[in-house]
Amino acid sequence: MSIQRLFIPFVLMWCGLAAALPARAAMTIEIVGAAANRIPVAVVPFEVKTVGAAADPAEVVADDLGRSGRMRIIGGRQLPAQPSQPEQVDHGQWRAAGADALLFGQVLPASDGRVELRFWLVDVIRQNTLAAMSLLVHPSGMRPAAHRIADIVHEKLIGEPGAYSGRIAYIVKHAGAYELQVADADSQNAYTVARSREPIISPAWSPDGSRLAYVSFEHKKPVVYVQRLVDGQRTAVAMYRGSNSAPAWSPDGGRLAVALSKDETSQLYLIDANGGTPQRITYGGALDTEPIFSRDGNWLYFTSDRGGSPQIYRATVNGGSPQRVTFDGGYNVSPALSPDGKLMAFVHRREGRFHIAVMELESGQTRVLTDTSLDESPSFAPNGRSILYATLVNGRGVLATVSVDGSIRQRLSQSGDLREPVWGP
Amino acid sequence: MNKQLVLWIAVSGLVAGCAGLTGDEAPVEDRMGGGRATPSGVDIVEAGSSGTRAAAAGEAKPGSRAGDGAGMSTQGMKSTQITESGQAAAGQSQGGGVETRAMPSHLAGSGQIQGGGQVAGGGSGPAGVAEGVHGGGKDGASSLGEGMDLNSPGSILAKRVIYFDYDSSALRDEFRTLLEAHATYLKAHRSSKVLLQGHADERGSREYNLALGQRRAEGVQQAFALLGVDTAQMEAVSLGEEKPAAEGHDESAWALNRRTEILYQGE
């Protein structure tokens, strides 16, 4: 009997357990990891309704997006249909084709000789329209317009702005001549800004993109020039005794920081962008060069060997004692700042090889992004997500990009011996 | 030589002219197939640059073995080398003197050269360097007798290149004689002016290398100043890594590219 008593609690508990079961509910399944890192996007050729068939912008868009490393393009024969209007879209069909999103559009004649680019970006899985837009452009502006469409698609699908519609400047060397060229961010559509039989180095965009500063050796020594893109007019802004080099624009476009050796070996100065008397910033017997302005214009980051090895320092534009910024390794040069000012890209030497590295300025945390060996001239994309640089492949200079986390690396297709790329504003 | 130089200048002038007339962007754009509005380009062609080019061309590969000083004082090599290289410098746009086997000048002379006279050992070394000047078309222009002839191949003054160690701008002892000879010449010719062009090897940042080259050029400038040369006669500049004397990507090439060149005005 007593045992029976003893057992009652157990039985009660049992009943409670049974009653509780249905309420236990929600089964949880954890899905860890992902099989893909690219979003599949179908890009349908635009329906061209203008006379004098213009280039299909879809092609340019597909190229751009494919290069991003973030999207996988479904095109050509993989396309199950060629819609040009939203009503023609059958979501299931596109889903079956493996697409997450679908871009299609039309090229329509507009007034005064312009064309209208109308396009839609549809999420065929979630079945909603992510973008429906229209751009009015001159027929000659099709390419830039296509890059803008790519920017928009990128932003809608990835959630951060693309950097396809920017311009880049770089130096190309061929047949004993040097050319300063400007091209679209995909290195297409290039044209020459300056050409010389003597070296041209260190191109730098003015913040508004209207001018380029660069160093030319045409006088058997380095001289800093500023050239307007619209009419090619140029000025020697620094042609002092000794070497004049390493121009960098202030954020307001009014001044340049340069390295001059007129007083001492390679010191930093500020000069008016139109020329004028240099104002000295750094002192001391060390080499100071490669200045760049901080985004607020108050600081100069630069390369100096004042500590014995070349490292990156910073000083206020009013002078004052420089602070060292890089400490890791014996060779850190060529600083570049991200648009938000939080990251600094630079060239870092490790085991005799030169890599692009990036430092989080606040924490000082540094990451080497490339594994090529002679990388130079890092420069941030306007969206701050990738870094353009030059490297040597088979003795030839090529341009490449790497995402700031190092995960996506690409080489821009270009012939010739290219160096010192800079991403324009 | 003079004829060739003139011809060259004429040709480059023509090229420049043509380029200017046709507009540079047109062909470029055609190639690229672009339809962008064309900002004007600038064509930078200076006849004066030919001197530098010739000099640089002549110096290309002054020798690939920096080590064997013993074989230095070979006698009879110079004339042939000079002719070869001279031709090359004049006739090619770059990379002349490829066959030249002359040693870097610093290995040649030290100790042997006393004043002017026939300095065989000194002469053989800088042969490769000399052609550049030769090709520049200034031969005999400022002859000062045998020992002080700027351009005669046998003269120590025909040696115009000072080499440096890695990441260093220190002057090596072996170049003292060379520097003294040029200093003496400059003091004797107050109207002469020199451009001291520093160079660096290709490793690392272009701008940092430019600064390194500047330091090397200034090192030579300071040495001249200490030897009594008027600073107004000199300008130290840098061409950084942009004008390599040797095209290779190894230490033997780099050793030849870390240098300061003495360029007399007008050359």
Next chain:
Amino acid sequence: MIAPSPLQGFSAGALALLMHGLFLTALVFSVSWKALPEMPVYADLWNALPPLAGSEADVPSDAQPPVPPLMPEMPPPPPRAAPIPELQPAPPPPRTAPAPPPAAKPDIVLEADAKAREEARRKEEAQRQEQQARQVAEETRRREEARQLAQQHQQEELRLAEEQLRQESARRADATRREALEQARRELDAEMARQAQADLARESAQIRRTQDRIVLSARVRTILEYQERIRRKIQSVMTRCDQVPGNPEVVYKVQLLPTGEVLRMHMERSSGNAICDQLVERAILKASPLPLPVDKEAARDFLREPLELKSRPNEDPATEARG
């Protein structure tokens, strides 16, 4: 049907079995909730699983789910072999022999057990009591087994009845369960009267081991298997959220149709990045229909309540499995 009346002669045994059935049901439910989320364990367990392909297709679609189907042609033979023989014919000296060889896959069992308890720490107290109850039940069972030694055939019948009972009771309301439990209790009391407490203590350890195997019974394994299939199917169409640094987690609650298709879903917890949330949503939609067990009973476990799908697309699965 329910009442064991026709089995009078063996009423005691039948009731004991009923009791076991209830036990089993309870354990299936209770343990599955606790053990389900455990990834690492499954990773080992299901390595040998048929590759996920036709999903439902390669599951035994046998016609008679009742008795043996609990153990379909499922994969790893060792775990399945273990529990059954132990449960019935095994007549070994009840008390003395620490009979069941640890064999099988003790590591997995232990790990599952450990994990389960870890997760449901707050339920530990309840569990302990539960275990005692089980001990009692187990003891009963042992006695019963001894008696049944000579009655193998009848026992088969009993087992059938038990299965039916189990199924019924799973479907039935609490009232039914309680009723059955009452009967079970009476039977238990009778048994317990003959049982000394010392016996219980002596065998408790062994009982626990046995019970852990019961947990890994067929039903649980079916659930685990299909969780893994669902996991894999979604993972195969998932895209990384590279734009979000670190290891974002998105949780969706998803109500499925019996076909496995997503009927509706809503976000339970955002990663903080709308694009990343979208990527996960797309992956779930692309994976629809999700694979469900053909066995309706087992499928019900996936349909009764919305599934909670917790996704960490940037995490390396290998890392997780190791941890």
